[in-house]
Amino acid sequence: MAGNTFGKNFTVTTWGESHGPAIGAVIDGCPAGLSLSEEDIQPMLDRRHGTDGTNSRQEKDNVKILSGVLEGKTLGTPISLLIGNTDAHSSDYDDLKEVYRPGHADYTYDVKYGIRDWRGGGRSSGRETASRIAAGAVAIKILNELGITISSQTTRNNELPASGDSVGGSVEISVKGMPAGIGEPVFEKLDAELSKGIMSIGAVKAVEIGCGAKVASMTGSTCNDGFILASTESLPEEDSLRKEEILTNAGKAGSHYITKKTNHAGGILGGISDGDEIILRAFFKPTPSISSKQQTVDAFGHETEIEISGRHDSCIAQKGAVAAEAMTALTIVDLLFENMHSKMSAVSDFYK
């Protein structure tokens, strides 16, 4: 495909330009019988929208479910999600119609397509993430049913930008309650698919798993996580749901389960989850839309200067954290389904 679909078993196709009539997503492969309503999705869109003053676009993103749900339950058919574009100020962009904004995709879209929607960044706008976040909320609903939770912590580096400037930031994602055995070896490793998902968020320029880049300066004896046995009694309260799974996975160990004394690996070994907490980090560049003067070139090949007005977050990472949670959830649900036919005994049990 031309890149607007994510996933193989639980797929999301997003569509829409920032200042068109609407944006949206279609989920295919959501299992039937999941409780789902707009109330499950709206809070995550509200988190993206922000209440911390970073977003000056006032519209609230209201999501509508157009298909795939009947009387509060998913049907197993595609779930079409629609979000109207109600607060687009296209005129803010009139001056930018034929100028290439630094740090943006204006130039590359023009080269690739020979045409671009200049209104608010069009398809390359950060607004697209609302679609994937809406779909991600459905994935999170599925994960929660299975006792898997995702959280994130944002670090806004360089706290105080000068006037008219912006700052970068980073996000750490944690996944708890993850069963061991998830991820396909070789090319569709759990960490490889997570990296793709996270790096597909507009402003991300680096992704780390576990200790990340630090591993390059470690030695094997410090980096390796030794396996140990732990008593199921010692499991944290929130992992009580995991006990049964843990015991199943490592049944040979009786009332103990196999775990690692450290987690430098970030919960992934050989591309497959090891049952430990999954830890990954995303690094976001500063918002490229800044109001201070910048040197650039226009579509006619003339050098020029640009000052970008309009409403822009001073740091993308806050919204980015919500998008990163969504991509993490979408990736994990996809691989959870894939894993269901890894063993012949599981297939036989299902169809017996």
Place this chain on the structure above:
Amino acid sequence: MAGNTFGKNFTVTTWGESHGPAIGAVIDGCPAGLSLSEEDIQPMLDRRHGTDGTNSRQEKDNVKILSGVLEGKTLGTPISLLIGNTDAHSSDYDDLKEVYRPGHADYTYDVKYGIRDWRGGGRSSGRETASRIAAGAVAIKILNELGITISSQTTRNNELPASGDSVGGSVEISVKGMPAGIGEPVFEKLDAELSKGIMSIGAVKAVEIGCGAKVASMTGSTCNDGFILASTESLPEEDSLRKEEILTNAGKAGSHYITKKTNHAGGILGGISDGDEIILRAFFKPTPSISSKQQTVDAFGHETEIEISGRHDSCIAQKGAVAAEAMTALTIVDLLFENMHSKMSAVSDFYK
């Protein structure tokens, strides 16, 4: 798929266990009429094999082309590549049959599949990279035909490991001669697909594009790369082939072309190549196989200790660099093909 195929238009499927009779790869989607012989592939396998003393496995990997080539030209049909396993010392692994090596995939494979090939790591062995490197050499051949070149530089962090220990390292990949416009927006961004490809190499724990993690502590005014016009006269000699393309892309600029005064973005804007050098970095963990004693657990759920003998590189990054070049090439070729139908005018020109 269950993860052993990479790519959509130029696909590679690898197969084989470290100590089985052979390993190999099948390429589907290689265009017809490319000059190709085993001599195009062998040097890259030799680079992986190493002549710097890091590899104590003595076998040389000889590749055979079993299909898809006739009289030195590709046929457009699948190219099957076979590499024999001639120097496997399975008995080295007898003691490891039922013990989970720290930092390895033994435990996760056992959980996922209920069975694993314990001989030399089986499918999870670094040996698998020989298959993808062989396929990558074909991708590089295609790129070279188009004037695109890939190089890498390895940094072996922590130069001197203690006896019985290993060290991590990092690799920087550079792609020169890249046309602008490559990469699909949203989920199949060039950087997203590169990240997936690079992170799918066994020991990689972090991937960076351009300035990478540093962007998180930059401001917009320093991170944004301003667009400028440059005279085609000033193009470096090695880019002379690019001139025509550059002029085409930015034809409106007359004898000048559009470029950026800096390249913090690493040659990718909005997921699409901008015509600049592509720069990415991969961070490799230390070789997990170390001979010093380690704490672990066996498959019966008993705590135990392990000392890993056998032949192992003290730093994976050297071989990893070759694998990273291969994955970069495979990703780019795949997206070069995808891009050919981005514009209706290109489709019309092709079929007129």
Place this chain on the structure above:
Amino acid sequence: MAGNTFGKNFTVTTWGESHGPAIGAVIDGCPAGLSLSEEDIQPMLDRRHGTDGTNSRQEKDNVKILSGVLEGKTLGTPISLLIGNTDAHSSDYDDLKEVYRPGHADYTYDVKYGIRDWRGGGRSSGRETASRIAAGAVAIKILNELGITISSQTTRNNELPASGDSVGGSVEISVKGMPAGIGEPVFEKLDAELSKGIMSIGAVKAVEIGCGAKVASMTGSTCNDGFILASTESLPEEDSLRKEEILTNAGKAGSHYITKKTNHAGGILGGISDGDEIILRAFFKPTPSISSKQQTVDAFGHETEIEISGRHDSCIAQKGAVAAEAMTALTIVDLLFENMHSKMSAVSDFYK
């Protein structure tokens, strides 16, 4: 995916239940720069809707383009198409909520999903074809730009059904102006992909290419189509656009081109188009919704009888013809794009 997406390069994802708020389709991979508006799509929906009295559902299907088009040109981004459900009479289906209609998917959906939308057949309704027809109209627009045209002829077998009964029918599709070389060998043969597309239309139970089932009773000497040379002068007027292509394909033959003296093959040899007219046939079962009394079983496992009221076509094949044209167009566009990187020389020409 779970089956709601068709194609690889030009993909269509359809969504929506018959009596939900709307149905729709998302096209990904449409090239940028194609002239497109709702007026290009609406006529094909109107043809489906019918003016021949076979359809008693009165709503007209009005399509809206929600994304991917700016000022009458496609942007290269996803095209979201929306069709409201304005004339749904769900109450007609109250009695059918827990009864399995013979010839319908009620029972199989219930087994597969444990839940189903009983209102008008839900997702399994023939109404879904409106979505794929809307997307197919875009594919036809592309084909027409390339000089390729699709037409169909419907045969309504058993012309006069008894009161309360329905009849089957067949459709013959013809594709003219098709370039040679389209279709991928082995599993993605042009005829294989066409068969999948056509057979995915609800009521189709057989597909034929060229002479179809008759080939089984032919001999090689009568079935083989001998190759001949024809003067480009003798080309039918409507094929004048093809001349250039034909000469290119068979340039060695001077002012003549290579063709076949007969076309038993239906324009496809070895899964690849041969430049001749493509001919295929689809056979539709009678509309399963009939008003005469039928024996069946309900969801509680009781035998019962059913009389289906409501508004139903007496013959599906008329609407089916429009759907078959759409699926043919979607298949061919997808493979036209795929073919663009079959030769290294074509790739080199594109990127030189």
Place this chain on the structure above:
Amino acid sequence: MAGNTFGKNFTVTTWGESHGPAIGAVIDGCPAGLSLSEEDIQPMLDRRHGTDGTNSRQEKDNVKILSGVLEGKTLGTPISLLIGNTDAHSSDYDDLKEVYRPGHADYTYDVKYGIRDWRGGGRSSGRETASRIAAGAVAIKILNELGITISSQTTRNNELPASGDSVGGSVEISVKGMPAGIGEPVFEKLDAELSKGIMSIGAVKAVEIGCGAKVASMTGSTCNDGFILASTESLPEEDSLRKEEILTNAGKAGSHYITKKTNHAGGILGGISDGDEIILRAFFKPTPSISSKQQTVDAFGHETEIEISGRHDSCIAQKGAVAAEAMTALTIVDLLFENMHSKMSAVSDFYK
């Protein structure tokens, strides 16, 4: 992909030219823990090879498993199958190097690729089916474990071809023990995927499901299969394994199960299996290689005549039946896996 891979969850990639050193297949997605050896595959290759005098190529096709199996059990990793080409008589084809054989893919390959392997048909040879049959044997092994069996019956139409001529034929495939609920609605219907698989076999020109083309001349009241209840006591002996599944599917019916009084649908309703026998038919054209004189054109654009010598089956349908069984098995296994995550309750049960 460029068409040499089949399936999504259980994928098969075939490779190899008829007169190259070998042909083969790589299976990805075979569950771990299946008993498998070359003895499971060889008999199906022997059936293809034929003992009925239709095949004059003397080589026996010996398959070797190069990966994915350890000590008689599948590992969950790719299974690489290799079949040597030991009896290739390339010199038989010297005269055909630059002549387009009627009914063959010589001309279309030349147009598409600008190059072709003229030795024995190269990639377009019927020999490719040996690869897919080998992979199909693995799929059949999986089906048999689940109590699903496939059989076929070949009708050789026009029994006695004239000397130097060939005849067509048809094959009917039956699948017994099929669970209900298999197949994805809309585009990946069970019948759509089966049609693609069957039509991808070289000489097939028509595919039918259930009553096939006859439905076009039926009425709804005769074509619809009424649902009935049957006592599980009355199940045929060979379906005893199905009883539990049947009762589960239709548990509400107590000791009875839901079935149909007729099976015009061929076991598929709305693209989903209904638990009944699956019936499909494939129609094969006569072997295009005939020794009697034929009119044709050469690659230089000259009209010429051709007499094809060498060893050719007089009827393809016998070998075709084995290929059709293989494609049926590959399709069904793929969709059986897909179905495992159709219900949220199944996902929850798996991961609880």
